[in-house]
Amino acid sequence: ALAFLESLKLHNPDIYVLITGLEPSIDHNNFSDLIESSQLTECLAKAVSSLQEELNQEKRQKVSLLQHCRRLKENTARLEAEAESLRGIETECNRMKRELSAHFHEALKLKDELYG
Numbered sequence: 619a620l621a622f623l624e625s626l627k628l629h630n631p632d633i634y635v636l637i638t639g640l641e642p643s644i645d646h647n648n649f650s651d652l653i654e655s656s657q658l659t660e661c662l663a664k665a666v667s668s669l670q671e672e673l674n675q676e677k678r679q680k681v682s683l684l685q686h687c688r689r690l691k692e693n694t695a696r697l698e699a700e701a702e703s704l705r706g707i708e709t710e711c712n713r714m715k716r717e718l719s720a721h722f723h724e725a726l727k728l729k730d731e732l733y734g
Contacts, residue, residue, distance in 0.1 A: 626634035627642035
């Protein structure tokens with residue numbers, strides 16, 4: 619952040635004043651000994667390139683996560699439909715068990731009447 623403010627002092631003093639409320643005070647003699655303009659440009663270009671690559675990786679990860687989320691939602695919907703179908707089958711099975719039990723008891727009653 620300090621490096622950014624220092625660069626604003628040099629390249630955009632008006633913005634520096636807007637941000638800090640202070641007038642930029644620069645000793646150009648001291649600054650010229652710190653780093654050459656071409657080195658600074660190269661350093662900034664590398665930093666921007668690195669940030670762009672990081673942004674691209676984040677975008678790819680976002681797309682991947684969105685696709686994964688979509689697949690999970692599809693699987694959830696499919697499983698919910700299967701569960702509903704199974705509940706229907708279970709209900710029908712229970713109905714058939716009750717019916718079978720009723721017929722079995724009726725058959726026992728008829729057997730007792732016939733042989734009893």
